[in-house]
Amino acid sequence: MERHNTAISMATLLFAFSSCVLAAPDNQRQAQLQHLLDQDCGACHGLYLTGGLGPPLTHEALAGKSRDSLIATVTLGRPGSAMPGWAALLAPDDIRWLVDRLLQGKPAP
Numbered sequence: 001m002e003r004h005n006t007a008i009s010m011a012t013l014l015f016a017f018s019s020c021v022l023a024a025p026d027n028q029r030q031a032q033l034q035h036l037l038d039q040d041c042g043a044c045h046g047l048y049l050t051g052g053l054g055p056p057l058t059h060e061a062l063a064g065k066s067r068d069s070l071i072a073t074v075t076l077g078r079p080g081s082a083m084p085g086w087a088a089l090l091a092p093d094d095i096r097w098l099v100d101r102l103l104q105g106k107p108a109p
């Protein structure tokens with residue numbers, strides 16, 4: 001009986017752990033994030049992210065910038081500038097996905 005319970009709680013732990021680590025946005029969430037990137041981020045950074053009120057976020061423009069600092073910028077915003085923080089609207093995994101998407105380069109339309 002004792003062993004049986006241990007096995008169950010191990011399985012539960014493992015499940016909780018893997019759902020934490022593997023919480024990348026699913027396909028539907030990715031589509032929503034892509035829409036946000038075009039509409040909301042695009043409102044300031046340009047529809048093709050080539051710059052507007054905000055600086056360009058193209059693959060070339062971001063080359064050499066640290067992923068962590070870009071994640072921090074999107075999460076917290078840049079105080080004193082128009083760049084808002086997105087922590088209230090987006091999960092950390094969403095923000096990581098967006099930054100990786102930007103670093104990979106948004107495909108031309």
Ligand code: HEC
Pocket residue numbers: 036037040041042043044045053054055057061062065070073074078081082083084086098
């Ligand atoms: C209201 C306008 C506005 C919106 C909306 C906006 N940004 Fe920004 N963003 C800015 C401005 C302005 C800066 C430059 C801040 C500065 O002067 O350092 C910036 C900077 C950035 C940077 C840093 C670029 C660099 O070269 O270091 C990233 C990354 C970024 N924004 C991503 C996003 C993403 C992703 C979104 C949508 C989720 C978004 N922004 C929405 C205005 C905006």
